[in-house]
Amino acid sequence: MGVGIEVKGLNAWYGKNLALKDIDMSIPANHVTAVIGPSGCGKSTFVRCLNRMHETIPEAHADGEVKIGEVEVYGDGTDPVDVRRRIGMVFQKPNPFPTMSIYDNVAAGLRLNGLRNRKQMDQLVERSLVLSALWDEVKDTLHKKSGASLSGGQQQRLCIARALAVEPEVLLMDEPASALDPISTSKIEELIFQLKQHYTVVIVTHNMQQAARVAELTGFFLMGSLIEYDKTEKIFTTPADKRTEDYITGRFG
Amino acid sequence: MLNQPGSAQTAKLSLWRRFMNHAATGFAVGAAILVLAPLLAIFVYLLVKGAGSVNWAFLTQTPKPPGELGGGMANAMVGSALILAVASVLGVPLGIGCGIYLAEYGRNRFGDLVRFTADVLNGVPSIVIGIAVYGLIVLQQKHFSAFSGGVALGIMMVPTIARATEEMLMMVPNVIREAALGLGIPKWRTTLSITLRTASAGVITGCMLAFARVAGETAPLLFTAFGNQFWNLKLNQPTAALSLQVFAYAISPYEDWHRQAWAGALILIVMIVVAVAAVRIVTSRGMLKGTS
Numbered sequence: 001m002g003v004g005i006e007v008k009g010l011n012a013w014y015g016k017n018l019a020l021k022d023i024d025m026s027i028p029a030n031h032v033t034a035v036i037g038p039s040g041c042g043k044s045t046f047v048r049c050l051n052r053m054h055e056t057i058p059e060a061h062a063d064g065e066v067k068i069g070e071v072e073v074y075g076d077g078t079d080p081v082d083v084r085r086r087i088g089m090v091f092q093k094p095n096p097f098p099t100m101s102i103y104d105n106v107a108a109g110l111r112l113n114g115l116r117n118r119k120q121m122d123q124l125v126e127r128s129l130v131l132s133a134l135w136d137e138v139k140d141t142l143h144k145k146s147g148a149s150l151s152g153g154q155q156q157r158l159c160i161a162r163a164l165a166v167e168p169e170v171l172l173m174d175e176p177a178s179a180l181d182p183i184s185t186s187k188i189e190e191l192i193f194q195l196k197q198h199y200t201v202v203i204v205t206h207n208m209q210q211a212a213r214v215a216e217l218t219g220f221f222l223m224g225s226l227i228e229y230d231k232t233e234k235i236f237t238t239p240a241d242k243r244t245e246d247y248i249t250g251r252f253g
Numbered sequence: 254m255l256n257q258p259g260s261a262q263t264a265k266l267s268l269w270r271r272f273m274n275h276a277a278t279g280f281a282v283g284a285a286i287l288v289l290a291p292l293l294a295i296f297v298y299l300l301v302k303g304a305g306s307v308n309w310a311f312l313t314q315t316p317k318p319p320g321e322l323g324g325g326m327a328n329a330m331v332g333s334a335l336i337l338a339v340a341s342v343l344g345v346p347l348g349i350g351c352g353i354y355l356a357e358y359g360r361n362r363f364g365d366l367v368r369f370t371a372d373v374l375n376g377v378p379s380i381v382i383g384i385a386v387y388g389l390i391v392l393q394q395k396h397f398s399a400f401s402g403g404v405a406l407g408i409m410m411v412p413t414i415a416r417a418t419e420e421m422l423m424m425v426p427n428v429i430r431e432a433a434l435g436l437g438i439p440k441w442r443t444t445l446s447i448t449l450r451t452a453s454a455g456v457i458t459g460c461m462l463a464f465a466r467v468a469g470e471t472a473p474l475l476f477t478a479f480g481n482q483f484w485n486l487k488l489n490q491p492t493a494a495l496s497l498q499v500f501a502y503a504i505s506p507y508e509d510w511h512r513q514a515w516a517g518a519l520i521l522i523v524m525i526v527v528a529v530a531a532v533r534i535v536t537s538r539g540m541l542k543g544t545s
Contacts, residue, residue, distance in 0.1 A: 051435065053435060081437055081438075084437040089431075091431060097447060097451065109438065112443075112447075162432070
């Protein structure tokens with residue numbers, strides 16, 4: 001089951017450069033929430049702060065309060081590795097582990113976190129691949145083919161399966177379809193729609209139609225600030241802020 | 254208006270391009286042949302000079318005293334294998350570990366220092382490394398040994414392996430590391446099980462290069478392994494090695510020993526080729542279809 005996310009006063013830096021300014025955002029469980037905005041507005045930085053991936057970049061750091069379920073993400077003594085185990089992440093460019101088979105790609109997170117039970121592993125791998133709508137296409141070549149041998153769209157669904165296998169509560173997607181063709185994109189979007197039954201999904205996207213199609217809530221970022229955050233329908237029909245309106249009507253960005 | 258299709262000028266240009274294309278291909282092929290030629294020549298020459306002397310006695314017996322005909326280099330073959338095993342056990346993990354440090358943590362002054370030191374060590378003449386190990390180990394223990402020979406060769410392997418590992422790890426795209434970290438895999442586990450595994454083909458090549466390079470070394474063994482006319486399997490005793498034996502026989506005044514020196518050199522090359530090929534076969538077994 002998914003859990004909600006509460007963000008209060010989140011700031012993020014790259015060196016001395018302030019990339020996110022005092023973000024407050026409340027993301028409900030088992031919903032799809034989209035984050036939109038022009039390039040460089042901080043939307044990717046924002047989701048990377050939620051699972052503490054931001055700080056893996058040299059000289060980058062963040063502070064503020066992020067609560068995912070009952071976990072204080074930036075609390076004293078919170079191990080970023082534990083946080084990331086609870087929060088799955090899918091990246092812009094499909095990044096399967098190239099030297100591993102399809103099965104091993106999905107099993108990687110389980111195996112490297114210490115799961116040894118073969119039968120349980122088989123079940124989780126199958127369940128994840130079914131959930132990411134890839135099972136039928138790869139079930140006969142699970143152990144024979146490398147993850148890198150799949151098409152771009154399949155690779156991205158493999159990466160989603162890999163993220164789901166460790167049974168996260170939240171799934172972060174950083175422009176998951178921006179490197180894919182329209183057919184693969186629509187498959188991923190259908191998938192996102194299914195996934196919200198089990199997970200809380202946060203999706204970063206450049207594509208406003210995509211946000212309108214998949215998300216119930218949408219946040220608009222501009223120059224490191226959250227300008228407006230509301231029901232998707234409201235954002236795209238009657239935005240409260242002039243800057244949001246300018247962006248969605250294509251006047252800049 | 255320039256270069257309309259079918260114009261005389263376009264035809265001339267296309268002819269020039271085709272010429273340049275063939276010239277560049279020809280240059281590359283020529284260079285490849287030039288590189289292969291000396292290697293082939295050495296191998297053929299060794300076969301001509303040495304193959305006739307490789308027989309059962311040569312492969313199974315120890316050297317005969319000076320002046321007596323026959324005997325072999327069996328003890329030297331085993332000795333070489335022993336010394337190289339010690340060198341690999343020490344040099345490969347240390348080299349890979351150092352390479353991991355440089356690639357994953359070494360973007361700082363200390364990393365630069367290590368990198369510089371490794372490059373200098375790579376250029377240190379092998380006899381100097383032999384003398385250093387003589388001073389550090391042989392003098393302390395007061396006897397020559399297979400172990401000290403292995404240490405000398407192991408030290409020589411480290412910089413090559415470290416730099417090769419670093420280069421190969423740097424080629425692994427950062428998105429692969431991020432994917433692993435994002436799954437909640439700790440950094441050390443990500444480095445060993447994901448990043449190093451992704452780069453493994455190149456890292457293995459680096460190890461094989463280092464191995465092949467030290468396998469034929471003679472100078473670092475002169476004051477360490479020292480050589481031995483008899484069987485030895487103990488790490489703390491002086492040990493024969495093929496390269497030492499070939500050197501000793503080649504500068505001897507005996508015709509029969511010259512003959513055996515050629516055979517020894519041939520066996521040494523064959524041993525290196527077999528070892529490298531074996532590692533390649535074993536490590537490529539797990540490779541999958543479509544692996545880039």
